[in-house]
Amino acid sequence: MKTIPILAILAAMAAYFFAWWSVVVVAALVGLLANPKNAAAAYGIGFAGVGLAWSTYVLFLNFQNQGLLAGKIAQILQVPSSAHLLALTIFIGSLAGGMGCMTGALLRQIFNKYKEATA
Amino acid sequence: MVSAVVKFIGSLLLTVGLVYVLNHQPGSLPYIGKKLQNSPAAMLPPLGKFLNPYGGFWQNAEGAVPLIMPKNALVGLRQEVKVVYDDRLVPHIFAQNQHDLYFVQGYVTASHRLWQMEFQTHAAAGRVSEIVGSRAIEFDREQRRKGMTYAAEKLVEALQEDSVAHLITQAYADGVNAYIKGLSAKNLPVEYKLLNYTPEAWTTLKSALLMKKMADDLTGQSNDIQLTNLAAVFGQQAAALLYPDYVEGQDPIIPAGAKWNFIPIAPPPLPAQTAPAKGASGFEPVNQPYPLPLPAAQPQTEPKIGSNNWAVSGSKTASGKPILCNDPHLQLNLPAIWYETHLHMPGLNVYGVTIPGGPGIVIGFNNHIAWGVTNAGVDVKDWYTITFKDATKNEYQYDKGWKKTDKRIETMKVKFMPDVIDTVVYTHLGPVVYENYGPNKQNLALHWQAHEPSNDLRAFYLLNRAKNYADYAQALSYYECPAQNFVFADASGDIAIWQKGKYPLRYKQQGKFVLDGNLPQHEWQAYIPAEHTPNMRNPERGFVSSANQHPTDPTYPYYYQSNDFEFFRNRRINRQLAQMDSITPAQMQELQLDNYNLLAAESLPIILNLLKPDELDPTQKEAYNQLKSWDFVNNPDETAPALFEILWQKLLADIWDELLNRPDSLPMVYPDNGVTIQLMKKQPDNKFMDKANTPQPETLQDLVKPAFVAALADYAKQSATNNAQPLTWANYKATSILHLARIDAFSVKNLHCGGNPNSVNATGKRSGPSWRMVVAFTPAGVQAQGVYPGGQTGNPGSPHYTRFVDTWAKGEYYPLRFVTSPDSLKVGEFIAVQNFTPILKN
Numbered sequence: 001m002k003t004i005p006i007l008a009i010l011a012a013m014a015a016y017f018f019a020w021w022s023v024v025v026v027a028a029l030v031g032l033l034a035n036p037k038n039a040a041a042a043y044g045i046g047f048a049g050v051g052l053a054w055s056t057y058v059l060f061l062n063f064q065n066q067g068l069l070a071g072k073i074a075q076i077l078q079v080p081s082s083a084h085l086l087a088l089t090i091f092i093g094s095l096a097g098g099m100g101c102m103t104g105a106l107l108r109q110i111f112n113k114y115k116e117a118t119a
Numbered sequence: 120m121v122s123a124v125v126k127f128i129g130s131l132l133l134t135v136g137l138v139y140v141l142n143h144q145p146g147s148l149p150y151i152g153k154k155l156q157n158s159p160a161a162m163l164p165p166l167g168k169f170l171n172p173y174g175g176f177w178q179n180a181e182g183a184v185p186l187i188m189p190k191n192a193l194v195g196l197r198q199e200v201k202v203v204y205d206d207r208l209v210p211h212i213f214a215q216n217q218h219d220l221y222f223v224q225g226y227v228t229a230s231h232r233l234w235q236m237e238f239q240t241h242a243a244a245g246r247v248s249e250i251v252g253s254r255a256i257e258f259d260r261e262q263r264r265k266g267m268t269y270a271a272e273k274l275v276e277a278l279q280e281d282s283v284a285h286l287i288t289q290a291y292a293d294g295v296n297a298y299i300k301g302l303s304a305k306n307l308p309v310e311y312k313l314l315n316y317t318p319e320a321w322t323t324l325k326s327a328l329l330m331k332k333m334a335d336d337l338t339g340q341s342n343d344i345q346l347t348n349l350a351a352v353f354g355q356q357a358a359a360l361l362y363p364d365y366v367e368g369q370d371p372i373i374p375a376g377a378k379w380n381f382i383p384i385a386p387p388p389l390p391a392q393t394a395p396a397k398g399a400s401g402f403e404p405v406n407q408p409y410p411l412p413l414p415a416a417q418p419q420t421e422p423k424i425g426s427n428n429w430a431v432s433g434s435k436t437a438s439g440k441p442i443l444c445n446d447p448h449l450q451l452n453l454p455a456i457w458y459e460t461h462l463h464m465p466g467l468n469v470y471g472v473t474i475p476g477g478p479g480i481v482i483g484f485n486n487h488i489a490w491g492v493t494n495a496g497v498d499v500k501d502w503y504t505i506t507f508k509d510a511t512k513n514e515y516q517y518d519k520g521w522k523k524t525d526k527r528i529e530t531m532k533v534k535f536m537p538d539v540i541d542t543v544v545y546t547h548l549g550p551v552v553y554e555n556y557g558p559n560k561q562n563l564a565l566h567w568q569a570h571e572p573s574n575d576l577r578a579f580y581l582l583n584r585a586k587n588y589a590d591y592a593q594a595l596s597y598y599e600c601p602a603q604n605f606v607f608a609d610a611s612g613d614i615a616i617w618q619k620g621k622y623p624l625r626y627k628q629q630g631k632f633v634l635d636g637n638l639p640q641h642e643w644q645a646y647i648p649a650e651h652t653p654n655m656r657n658p659e660r661g662f663v664s665s666a667n668q669h670p671t672d673p674t675y676p677y678y679y680q681s682n683d684f685e686f687f688r689n690r691r692i693n694r695q696l697a698q699m700d701s702i703t704p705a706q707m708q709e710l711q712l713d714n715y716n717l718l719a720a721e722s723l724p725i726i727l728n729l730l731k732p733d734e735l736d737p738t739q740k741e742a743y744n745q746l747k748s749w750d751f752v753n754n755p756d757e758t759a760p761a762l763f764e765i766l767w768q769k770l771l772a773d774i775w776d777e778l779l780n781r782p783d784s785l786p787m788v789y790p791d792n793g794v795t796i797q798l799m800k801k802q803p804d805n806k807f808m809d810k811a812n813t814p815q816p817e818t819l820q821d822l823v824k825p826a827f828v829a830a831l832a833d834y835a836k837q838s839a840t841n842n843a844q845p846l847t848w849a850n851y852k853a854t855s856i857l858h859l860a861r862i863d864a865f866s867v868k869n870l871h872c873g874g875n876p877n878s879v880n881a882t883g884k885r886s887g888p889s890w891r892m893v894v895a896f897t898p899a900g901v902q903a904q905g906v907y908p909g910g911q912t913g914n915p916g917s918p919h920y921t922r923f924v925d926t927w928a929k930g931e932y933y934p935l936r937f938v939t940s941p942d943s944l945k946v947g948e949f950i951a952v953q954n955f956t957p958i959l960k961n
Contacts, residue, residue: 012173020171021138028134039126058172065180069309069916073176075864076313077163089170089177092141096167099134106127113123 003034007049011097012057023050023093024100031104035112039102046101047094054093058086141167144315146252146535161535162252164313174305176312179916187951193297195222196957201941202227204951207933208911208919211461213941220464221287221478223955225294225321228458232475232913233298234308235454237318238859240325240476243332244268245531250314251860252534263529264543266550267335270570271327277572278323284576288323291478295321309916310860329476330576334569336424336449337601341500342682344563345788347633349778352785360798361790361807364628364680365673367797370690372604372616372665373653375672381651383676389626390640424449425685425881426493427692427711427888428606429664430614432657437701440896441608444707445482445491446888448881451856453866453921455909457482457890461937462583469583470937472890472907479579482890484901484937487586488609489894493665495602495618496681499568501629501643503548503636504561512544512551516637522547548636564636566643568621573599578619588613588656595619596649604665610896616663617654618670622647625678647677662696664689666879686793687717687877695879704895704904711891712930713879719763720751722796726770729803729823742831755849755873764851764875765837766830771795773822777811792877848873854882856908856924858915865915872928880930891932904932 007030014022027046036042062070062082070082079085146152146161155161169175187204198215200223205211210227214220229236241247245262247255262268278284299318311317342362350358369375426447433439449456457472462480471483482491507524508514514521525545530538544551546564553563574597581594582605591607595617598605602620607613623630623643634641653670655663666689670679695710727747735743742762749759772779774795778787789795798805803819810817838846849871858865874880874887881887892905910922926933938944941952 015171015173020167020174021142024134024138039130054172058177061172061177061180064182065916066918068918069176069180072864072915076862085170089172092167092170093172096134096137096141099130099137103127103130103134106123106130110120110123110127113120117120 003030003036003045004049004052006030007045007097007101008052008056011050011053015053021096023053024096027097027100028104028107031101031106032108033104035108036101036105039106039109042105043098043102047098049101050097051090051094053097055090058089062086138167141165144535152535156253156535162314164315168315169312176309176916178305179309179312179914181912181914181917181919183918184950185912185917185919187953189951189953191953191955192958193222193226193955194958194960195293195297196955198957200955202953202955203941203944203949204953205936205944205949206947207459207922208950209459209461209936211936211938211941211944212463214462214464216464218286218290219955220462220467221290222294222297224460224462224473224478225291225296226298226955227294227953228460228473228475229295229298229321231911232454232458233295233302233318234310235859235913236295236321236329236476237325238310239332240328242859243271243328243335245529248531248533248539250316250534253536256531256533256539259531260529260539260541263531263541264550264552265335265339265565266543266545266567266570267328267331269527269545269550270334270572271324271331273570274327274330274572275324277574278327278576281574281577283580284574285323287478287580288326288576291326292321292323308914310862313862314860326477329474331569333474334601337494337496337603338499338567338569340682341498341502342788343500343502343630343633345786346631348785349787350632352783352787353777357807358632360805361794362631363794364678365669366684366686366791366793368690368793369669369672369684369686370693371669371671372618372663372689373655373671373675374658374660375674377655377671377674379651379674379676381648383651384624384645384648386624386626386678387629387640387644390638424494424886425667425688425876427664427666427688427879427881428491428493428604428616429662429692429696430489430606430608430616431662431696431699431702431707432608432614433612435661435696435700435702436895437703438895438897440610440898441612441614442702442704442707442893442895443484443489443491443606443608443614444711444893445493445606446711446881446891447482447492447494448876448886449889450886451854451889451908453856453858453909453915454913455856455889455907457907457909459905459907459911459935463939467584468937468939470903470935471892472905475913477576479576480583481579482892483583484894484903485583485585486610486901488582488591488607489896489901489903490582490585490591490608491606491892492603493606494667495604495620495670496667496684497602497618497620497622497670497679498630498681499600499602499620499622501566502633503546503564503566503641504633505546505548505551505564505636507544507562515546517547518637518639524551546636548642563633568600568623571600571621573597573621575599587611588615591615592617604670606663606665608894608896610901613657614663615654615656616665618652618665619649620652621649622652622677622679627678628680629678631680651677660697664692664696666692682788683791686791687721688879688881691715691717691879704893704902707893707895708891708904708930708932710879711888711893712874714753714873714875716751716753716760716763716875716878718792718796718877719749719753719760719767722767722792722799723749723751723763725796725799726766726823726827729820730827734824739828739831742827742834753848753873753875753878755871756847758845758847760848760875761837761846761851762830762834764848765833766827769826769830769833770822773810773826774799774808774819777807852882852884854884854887854928857885867921867924870924870928872930888927891927893932901937903935903937905935906932 011023074085245259428445430443469485471480506516548566578598598619599621607615624645667685668689753760854870855868874882894903908927
């Protein structure tokens with residue numbers, strides 16, 4: 001169960017230095033290397049790991065800004081409130097992370113199957 | 120095995136698809152983008168990129184203390200520069216040489232206002248469609264047809280000729296670019312993220328565009344076409360009555376009766392043919408593919424711009440030294456038009472406000488002098504009919520021959536859409552802005568002083584360094600456009616005012632109506648000598664002032680005109696100043712905040728006199744009494760000013776119904792309110808009082824009661840939607856400060872404040888005092904106070920973004936921290952210090 005915090009840390013580092021979608025690549029790599037038992041488990045790890053990376057930081061940023069900008073952006077995007085905007089932010093990160101991790105794990109499945117077949 | 124590969128490929132495609140969609144604006148997506156066209160949904164930011172906490176908009180969510188790097192090493196800097204940000208985030212820049220001073224001014228200003236700087240210059244250049252899509256095409260086309268970039272390019276060439284102007288604009292641009300270079304995607308201003316674009320390098324052309332934008336804002340209004348229409352339909356006499364060259368009762372900037380101590384040069388001869396150049400039916404707006412739509416007749420109730428400034432001499436102040444005040448009234452926007460800055464280097468210590476994008480200080484003070492500006496408003500924008508030889512538009516008729524045109528291809532990039540191309544034809548007079556205009560298919564060329572380059576930057580550069588009246592006069596000798604009234608006071612006790620601008624030497628009424636581009640006599644032949652523009656130093660009465668009124672009485676030897684010389688504020692200011700004595704800075708603030716409505720004081724009694732109280736029902740009687748007992752002060756919580764304003768608008772619409780919504784749809788314009796009031800007073804049965812759509816003839820008497828009844832109904836209706844509370848002046852006016860890109864969430868609406876454009880506190884619905892400054896010279900040095908409706912940072916995610924708005928709305932001021940060294944600011948008076956050091960290149 002250490003995979004989720006490890007992914008969260010790696011995803012945070014990647015997003016800090018690179019484009020936002022680098023978290024998807026990181027999640028895929030983790031999915032590939034950690035070898036979760038099935039696609040659903042992989043999706044869960046990616047979803048939780050990237051979600052954790054995004055939620056901790058976004059909650060901090062929003063807190064020190066006292067929700068000032070979130071309220072304004074929520075109004076622009078026609079999201080009911082800044083809480084909804086926070087949820088949307090975390091959800092998008094999680095969704096992309098889950099997809100990435102699942103893709104990585106499915107690639108691993110091919111290798112696993114290939115090994116089984118040739119063993 | 121095969122199923123595993125299929126699963127993987129499926130998942131991979133889904134993931135890549137998801138990332139792709141979240142990384143693009145909907146409008147730029149294949150297939151969907153085309154469907155969305157330019158709907159708001161198409162303009163949504165790329166959600167993954169935008170919502171990413173590590174790089175998206177969340178990065179702009181600043182804390183109360185903004186992050187300012189204490190140390191900054193920059194290529195291009197020559198020596199160390201120290202910047203102290205005071206408790207209101209005003210940068211106090213301490214440099215050791217001129218280059219570094221303007222370099223760091225550019226850097227620091229960009230760090231707070233980059234998006235605004237670029238957006239305003241994009242707007243001036245007609246490049247907004249690049250950012251917001253097709254909804255800005257017409258706006259962009261207008262900017263390009265007006266020749267804004269053409270004028271800015273000419274200015275850049277001229278700036279290069281001047282060593283000072285070139286040095287400071289280039290150093291400033293280098294500083295802005297040093298900031299942009301150090302900017303990572305995550306630190307971009309939030310508007311870039313929201314609209315999904317990135318900043319370009321800053322250039323001197325952008326500074327020039329900004330200066331041209333100011334020239335357009337301040338001299339861009341022109342009613343020549345509307346007046347020509349009026350004269351065509353109602354005759355020259357009506358034009359003279361409605362738009363007189365001089366409104367009786369004026370209190371000009373140079374008081375009536377002044378002697379002119381110069382020998383005037385003769386104006387050009389009156390051409391044989393001075394009647395308005397027009398078609399038989401005037402200039403009717405028709406929507407051809409290219410001609411711009413002219414604005415329909417508008418009730419001119421809220422002038423977009425205006426300003427007050429005055430200086431009182433030591434003979435009238437408590438301290439025995441002069442006090443200078445200035446409040447320029449401009450459209451209220453966020454980020455604010457002004458940015459407060461303090462510039463210091465050996466031999467220079469100047470504080471004031473500047474327009475982000477230009478070097479130096481525009482309104483402010485130093486240890487020796489203070490200065491401020493108001494708009495002169497004198498017409499320097501004329502229209503000429505042009506006759507092309509044929510459809511190629513390669514030649515046009517001129518003085519019995521044909522003259523060649525130039526063409527400028529304008530390519531407008533439009534977000535998510537193909538480019539739009541417009542060819543603008545240039546004559547020797549200027550660009551042909553309107554083509555195939557009206558039933559007579561006329562072409563109108565624009566001749567405008569703003570198209571000419573002028574070294575106004577040098578004027579401000581020298582003002583920043585001026586020590587006395589002689590320096591001030593020398594600085595102003597460089598100033599040409601947009602013409603301003605420069606008020607002046609200095610520590611030695613001098614006060615002065617000078618209307619400075621480059622004006623054509625006109626024959627009487629030249630340029631009041633549309634002119635004939637075929638006739639050389641209709642052209643500008645010469646300019647009024649610069650030293651003959653109206654000015655005054657240390658007058659007997661102990662004060663100088665201006666508020667956009669007539670600069671002189673009719674004895675001034677040169678002809679000039681305006682679309683809207685101010686008639687009310689200026690007289691109120693002069694009356695108040697004349698009766699004041701032992702003046703303190705606090706009393707000057709009070710005058711800047713004066714809500715007395717002279718327009719109401721001069722018009723309401725006429726209206727009430729025509730209402731017969733016995734014929735009113737109880738509700739009407741109550742309203743009548745309320746208006747009767749009103750003291751004409753537009754205080755925010757009073758209801759009478761709102762009722763009066765509604766009534767006044769209804770009455771204006773009835774009096775000038777001939778000019779509005781015409782069946783022939785010719786655009787015309789309301790006369791000045793001062794003219795209307797005089798007509799009401801002296802000619803209540805003038806033919807214009809008649810309502811065009813009724814069979815019987817009306818006089819003012821017949822208009823008043825129905826207007827009053829309609830106003831009450833309207834007032835009741837508006838009160839009903841106002842939480843069923845009686846509508847107060849502040850509610851009615853709902854002063855709003857809108858974000859430059861008109862993003863509601865980044866705007867401040869419905870402020871609680873008094874005044875109206877006719878009060879000294881000229882706070883209207885959308886315009887108002889954009890900077891209030893009171894500078895007092897005292898035996899102990901300069902003491903200044905100021906405030907503007909905004910905040911130093913342009914970041915809507917920072918609490919500093921609207922930091923000054925409430926203070927401004929309440930009519931309070933901040934003391935301006937005019938210090939002489941970076942160490943003079945005490946703990947608590949500043950929030951950050953930033954050291955800039957040069958990186959020396961080998």
